[in-house]
Amino acid sequence: MAKVNISLDAELVVEVMVLAGIGSPQDAIEAIVRDYIARGHRTEARTELKDQNLRELDVKPQEPQG
Numbered sequence: 001m002a003k004v005n006i007s008l009d010a011e012l013v014v015e016v017m018v019l020a021g022i023g024s025p026q027d028a029i030e031a032i033v034r035d036y037i038a039r040g041h042r043t044e045a046r047t048e049l050k051d052q053n054l055r056e057l058d059v060k061p062q063e064p065q066g
Contacts, residue, residue, distance in 0.1 A: 013025045022028040 008029070013029065016032055017023065017025060017028040020028045020031050022031055
């Protein structure tokens, strides 16, 4: 996998390390980024399932009201 080097504010990185309980700055930031991406995928999956259920409701024939 290709690597990218970035610069971050030291206070931000230390705060992430403390919150994540990870002693390595790189590992802490990587864990946060991976969690953010995984959370996005879970949200997409839930939204997609909800949208699919709504579409199925729209497709079903309506009962005649009378």
